[in-house]
Amino acid sequence: MKIxxxxxxxxxxxxxxxxxxxxxxxxxxxxxxxEDLTTKYPALQQEVYKFAVNLSLENLDYVxxxxxxxxxxxxxxxx
Numbered sequence: 730m731k732i733x734x735x736x737x738x739x740x741x742x743x744x745x746x747x748x749x750x751x752x753x754x755x756x757x758x759x760x761x762x763x764e765d766l767t768t769k770y771p772a773l774q775q776e777v778y779k780f781a782v783n784l785s786l787e788n789l790d791y792v793x794x795x796x797x798x799x800x801x802x803x804x805x806x807x808x
Contacts, residue, residue: 730756730795734766738803743772753793760789762799778803 735748757765759780767773780787781800793799 730754732762732793732796733798734762735798735800737800738805739776740773740778740801740803743776744770756792756794758789759787759791759793759799762793763789766801776803 730753732751732753733748734751736744736746741747751765759782762780779802780789780791781802782791782793782797784798784800
């Protein structure tokens with residue numbers, strides 16, 4: 730299963746990339762992806778961020794499907 734991860738704001742500074750593609754052998758929840766991210770990028774443990782899947786904000790229990798685009802979003806405010 731292929732998923733596309735896109736990073737924004739401070740998350741780009743931590744990962745060093747704007748986006749990357751991950752291969753998963755089984756479907757994962759966003760919580761599992763968050764755990765994988767903090768393993769790969771330990772500095773993310775100190776950050777607050779949310780996930781949007783295919784442009785829709787989702788909870789951590791959301792199960793990611795094949796070919797999803799996941800945006801990792803730092804806190805933001807409107808004005």
